[in-house]
Amino acid sequence: MANFFTDNPALKHHLEHPLMKRILELKERNYTEKDKYDYAPIDFEDAMDSIEKVMEIAGEVCGDIVAPNAEGVDHDGPQVINNRVKYASGTQQNLDVTTQAGLMGLSMPRRYNGLNFPMVGFIMTSEMSSRADAGFCNLWALQDCAETLYEFGNEEQRQKYIPRVCEGETMSMDLTEPDAGSDLQAVMLRATYDEKENCWRLNGVKRFITNGDADIHLVLARSEEGTKDGRGLSMFIYDKRDGGINVRRIENKMGIKGSPTCELTYKNAKAELCGDRKLGLIKYVMSLMNGARLGIMAQATGLSEAAYREALSYAKDRKQFGKAIIEFPAVYEMIANIKAKTDASRTILYETSRFVDMYKTLEDIEKERKLEPEEKAELKFYKKLADAYTPLGKAMTTEYANQNAYDCIQVHGGSGFMKDYACERIYRDARITNIYEGTTQLQVVAAIRHVTTGTYLSQMRAYETEQICPELEALRKRLIAMTDVYESLVAKVVDTKDNEYLDFQARRLVEAAGYTILGYLLLLDSNKAPELFHRSAEVYINYGEAELKKIQDFINNFNIDSLGYYKQEIAE
Amino acid sequence: MSLKIIVLAKQVPDTRNVGKDAMKADGTVNRAALPAIFNPEDLNALEQALRLKDKHPGSTVTLLTMGPGRAAEIIREGLFRGADGGYLLTDRAFAGADTLATSYALSMAIRKIEKFDVIISGRQAIDGDTAQVGPQVAEKLGIPQITYAEEIQSITNGTIRVKRRLERGIEIVEGKLPMVVTVNSSAPECRPRNAKLLQKYKHARTVTEKQAEAVDYEDLYSIRPYLNLAEWSVTDVSANIEDCGLSGSPTKVKKIESVVFQAKESKTFDSSDVDIEELMVELINNHTIG
Numbered sequence: 100m101a102n103f104f105t106d107n108p109a110l111k112h113h114l115e116h117p118l119m120k121r122i123l124e125l126k127e128r129n130y131t132e133k134d135k136y137d138y139a140p141i142d143f144e145d146a147m148d149s150i151e152k153v154m155e156i157a158g159e160v161c162g163d164i165v166a167p168n169a170e171g172v173d174h175d176g177p178q179v180i181n182n183r184v185k186y187a188s189g190t191q192q193n194l195d196v197t198t199q200a201g202l203m204g205l206s207m208p209r210r211y212n213g214l215n216f217p218m219v220g221f222i223m224t225s226e227m228s229s230r231a232d233a234g235f236c237n238l239w240a241l242q243d244c245a246e247t248l249y250e251f252g253n254e255e256q257r258q259k260y261i262p263r264v265c266e267g268e269t270m271s272m273d274l275t276e277p278d279a280g281s282d283l284q285a286v287m288l289r290a291t292y293d294e295k296e297n298c299w300r301l302n303g304v305k306r307f308i309t310n311g312d313a314d315i316h317l318v319l320a321r322s323e324e325g326t327k328d329g330r331g332l333s334m335f336i337y338d339k340r341d342g343g344i345n346v347r348r349i350e351n352k353m354g355i356k357g358s359p360t361c362e363l364t365y366k367n368a369k370a371e372l373c374g375d376r377k378l379g380l381i382k383y384v385m386s387l388m389n390g391a392r393l394g395i396m397a398q399a400t401g402l403s404e405a406a407y408r409e410a411l412s413y414a415k416d417r418k419q420f421g422k423a424i425i426e427f428p429a430v431y432e433m434i435a436n437i438k439a440k441t442d443a444s445r446t447i448l449y450e451t452s453r454f455v456d457m458y459k460t461l462e463d464i465e466k467e468r469k470l471e472p473e474e475k476a477e478l479k480f481y482k483k484l485a486d487a488y489t490p491l492g493k494a495m496t497t498e499y500a501n502q503n504a505y506d507c508i509q510v511h512g513g514s515g516f517m518k519d520y521a522c523e524r525i526y527r528d529a530r531i532t533n534i535y536e537g538t539t540q541l542q543v544v545a546a547i548r549h550v551t552t553g554t555y556l557s558q559m560r561a562y563e564t565e566q567i568c569p570e571l572e573a574l575r576k577r578l579i580a581m582t583d584v585y586e587s588l589v590a591k592v593v594d595t596k597d598n599e600y601l602d603f604q605a606r607r608l609v610e611a612a613g614y615t616i617l618g619y620l621l622l623l624d625s626n627k628a629p630e631l632f633h634r635s636a637e638v639y640i641n642y643g644e645a646e647l648k649k650i651q652d653f654i655n656n657f658n659i660d661s662l663g664y665y666k667q668e669i670a671e
Numbered sequence: 672m673s674l675k676i677i678v679l680a681k682q683v684p685d686t687r688n689v690g691k692d693a694m695k696a697d698g699t700v701n702r703a704a705l706p707a708i709f710n711p712e713d714l715n716a717l718e719q720a721l722r723l724k725d726k727h728p729g730s731t732v733t734l735l736t737m738g739p740g741r742a743a744e745i746i747r748e749g750l751f752r753g754a755d756g757g758y759l760l761t762d763r764a765f766a767g768a769d770t771l772a773t774s775y776a777l778s779m780a781i782r783k784i785e786k787f788d789v790i791i792s793g794r795q796a797i798d799g800d801t802a803q804v805g806p807q808v809a810e811k812l813g814i815p816q817i818t819y820a821e822e823i824q825s826i827t828n829g830t831i832r833v834k835r836r837l838e839r840g841i842e843i844v845e846g847k848l849p850m851v852v853t854v855n856s857s858a859p860e861c862r863p864r865n866a867k868l869l870q871k872y873k874h875a876r877t878v879t880e881k882q883a884e885a886v887d888y889e890d891l892y893s894i895r896p897y898l899n900l901a902e903w904s905v906t907d908v909s910a911n912i913e914d915c916g917l918s919g920s921p922t923k924v925k926k927i928e929s930v931v932f933q934a935k936e937s938k939t940f941d942s943s944d945v946d947i948e949e950l951m952v953e954l955i956n957n958h959t960i961g
Contacts, residue, residue: 137895138870141888152873153866160863201866214866 101166103227104158107404109442110223112628113449114151122217122453123147125460136209150220156200157224165193165231172232172357173524182345184312184359193235194267203242204265207249211261217456219449222397226448229401233528234357236401237309240394244270244317247387248336250462251374256336260315271313272387273305273337273363280307281541283319283380284329288365290320299335299372301343301365309535311361312346314339317387318370319379334379335370343368354527389485391536392493393455396448399493399500399532402525403441406500406507409522410434414510424510433510437503439621439638444496446620451488457481487554490537490545495613497533504529540606547605551593555612556586562619567626574622574640581615581647588654600659607650614643673729674826676720677784679777679792679805680713680734680749682742686797694927700798707741709748712793714861716854719823720791721753721862727826731755733787735780737765737773743877746900750872751864756897758784759877762904767917770799774807776915779908781812789831790851794819802853809851816851817844821858877902 104110123146124130130146132139140146168189175187186194197203205221207213214220221243229236245264249257264270279285288303301320305311316337323331337344343366350360374383411434414425424430461470461478470478504526508515515522533539549555559582567575588611592604618640624632684705686693692704717732724730734749734757736742746757760780768776781787790809795802802818809816821836824843831850835842836857874891877900881892892898905912913919940946955961 138867140870141891145887149870149873152869156864156866156869164863196863199865200863201868205866214870 101162102155102158103161103166103230104154104223106158106162108628109445109631110154110227111151112624112631113445114154114219114223115147116219116449116453118453118457119147119217119219122219122456122460125464126215126217126456128464132209132215139209139215150216153202153214153216154220154223154227157202158227160193160196160200160202161224161227161231164196165228165235168193169232169235169357169524170521172234174356176356177349177359179346179349179361182347184310184346184349184361186359187357190235190238190357193232194238194269197239198267202239203267204245204261205242207245207261207265211249211257212265213261217452218393218459219452219456222393222448222452225394225397226401226404226445229398230404231401232357233398233402233525233532234355236394236398237355237358238269240391240397241270241272241310241313243390243394244272244315244387246390246459247272247317247383248315248373250386250459251334251383252336256371256373260336260338263315268314269310271308271310271316272391273308273311273316273318274384275305275307277304277306281538283384284327284332286319286321286332286380288318288320290322290333290335290370291324292322293369296369299370301335301337301368301370303365304347305363305365307350308361308363309358311344311349311359311363312339316344317373318365319384320370322372322376322379329380330377332379332381332384333376334373334383336373337368337370341369352531354524354530388536389455389489392489392542393448393451395532395536396444396451396489396492396496399496399529400441400444400448402500402529402532403437403444403496403503406503406522406525406529407434407437407441409520409525410437410507410510413514413520413522417512430510433506435634435638436642437506439635439642440499440503442624442632442635443617443621443639444499446624447488447492447617448496450620451485451492454481454485454488458485483554484558487546487549487558490542491549491555491609491613491616493537494533494539494542494546494609495617497529498539500529500532543606543609546609546612547601550589550605550608550612551601555616556582556589559585559612559615559619562616562623565623565626567622570629571622571626571636574618574625574636577640577644578615578618578622581618581644584647584651585611585615588651591654595659597659600662603662603665604654604657607653611647611650614647618643672727672826672828673731674723674727674788675786676723676730676732677781677787677790678713678717678720678732678734678749678754679790679808680717680736680745681710681793681796682707682736682738682745683710683796683798684708694929707744709745710793710796710798712795712797712854712856714793715856715858716791716793716852717749717752717754718859718861719820719852719854720789723789723823723826724753733757733784735777735784736760737768737776737780739766740877740879740883743875743880743900743902747872747875748864750875751869752862753865753868756901758901758903760903760908761877761879762915764905764912764916767920768915769920769922770801770803770807771921772915772917772919774804774811775919776905776908776910777804778808778811779910780903781808783903783908788848788850789823789826790849791823792851792853794853794855805851805853812849812851814849814851815846816853817846818853820852820854823852872898874898875900 130142133141140149172187172189178185204213205216209215225240228239245261290299290301293300318335318337319332321331322333345364347362347364414430415423417424458478458481507522508526511522621636621639625636684702685708695701720732724732732754734746734754736745737760743759792805806816817833819835820833822834824832829848830845832845836855875898905915940950
């Protein structure tokens, strides 16, 4: 009898952010659907009440079904039988119950049978599912592919596929190939037009495809013969009912074992073009990846929450030298840091989700009518922020999930190294989060332009002016000082006008932005709910300030000419 | 073939979290001190009903519950999971009922609902543990019953086939409809609340509830009539008032004893050889082992 929503008041806090009023008013088109759908909200309060109650359902499913299944799923894993994936029995039960609870197609419009929830709600269910079982979180969160299908597919495709997702059919995004990992421009899977059957045909191989035996696939393939770069790629929809894709094998992974990672062979697989030719990578996959990165942030935050709870309960329980180990400073500091990094992850997760909600909803409205000038400005503003916060958030939260899982094992001591405790699974599961959907190194590549163009800095300065209670003034002063340090470090590196040097220091600069922004967000959380966040704000700012000093020392003491010491000799 | 299914459900105090104040001085349950929940085996019964509805399109599932005003929550919980409607039997005159008076009241309400094919209920409620109400309802309606059901396997041409879970095995039995079936906790757990149904029915209220607290959206109840939950009194179901509640209950609680397990006889042993030896000797001497 566990409920992952009601037992974690931080979630309700983030759900009730002031921006939700605007998000829902846009998302619900001023609450005009109530006459058409018996489950549509009447007004803002009613909409919030519905979201909260549905979060309770999700929390119950995660706590009562998904979490107890996690150990068995990790042990059994999926299998390939006759080129098809068979999920572990626990995974199948999770999917069945989730579908019965009506939690699939959460963010899809009601006309396709969805719940029309904002991204914030969908991301919250993802976070809870990850706390229960990070591997299952992938299957749950892949429903977000429907978002891309909705955005870029035509009306016929929307009507054909989206209601099926809402009824529980699963999705996959088939991007990676043996020679196209981080560099998706190298994708070779061939798409040719079949004049006779009037459809596209896919041929080739994909690798590392999460949930590769899904009912509906989004596939990146080369439609323009003779091209070699991203401009020759298009996106396709494949329907498993048509056949043509087989699962050759599933990978034996270190973690997230419940989520089948497949190698796929395409033999004349029938497919439909989604959107326009040649925009597959440069437009659609970029959008798909941004959504997926937000999903991984949720996964990382859920894992951090699990790590925190496991560490805390073990440390309270375990007695050494005549007392519970949590009473020792060395242990309680570790746990306080896990908690602070978890709260910091969550606050940027929902801040980013709200930015995504704002711009995506406005973009959707733009398809129906012309936007007012102020709405256009709003769209531009939030799109830029979503673009800046997604890579920053993904980098910070996934690194924290790893650090927290590591420390969680450390709190367990020798027992943590055994298979008997959940912490070892959390540790293995966390390891993929800062690798897939773009490694942390690639998030830095995406984030650095917001360092150099000042997106992060202007947000820090905006947070600085928010109204806060006098008790938090001291923390704010320290954050202002951190912002000043960040600003001077950025200037110092940018002023060299040396791109290689900028790339070299990029990760440090992005992290410096992270410490300051996450510190500010925790300060604002603490202002609204001190009982939930004040301790974490203090602990995080202590830690972030010290980390920033390290970065400051490194950059200030670094002689640009010593870059050569870092370059490895490459033997010809 | 579509079916008319009635599910009998009870709101019970959650006896899994019993504290010191669980009983009142007069020997009755202190309902105020315990959280009210959907009786667990009634949820198993509801799941069986919903599975029949899935298998037989066009079927309806109607909940019937008796209790104070707040028991309307049981009907909402049922609607959130896929039931089609429900009735709350509520009246001061029903208060203090034992199983005889309860089954009488329920059977009168069922007669008022008129047509039904199957009545499904949990085997027993966790507050009384009698397992009498289901069978008594069947007797009062003069229809057969199958108890200890784990699965309703099929209904074909008016014949119901049920798998029963008994102490030493299982038994598969058949009977003619209409039938009362009582369901064990070994049956599949009830499905979760559904997000859409919850949003559809969350404003459902009884008249009493609407009077007790101001409702947020008054005109909603005329636009969406299904949000008005039916409440029935003694007169609504044409029951004899003396056969209801305390006056209709031959069961009288004579005395309640509060048994508190105390640790006065406990002993503490540590993991030293001496202590283990002492424990072994004691267990062998009192024939617990050996």
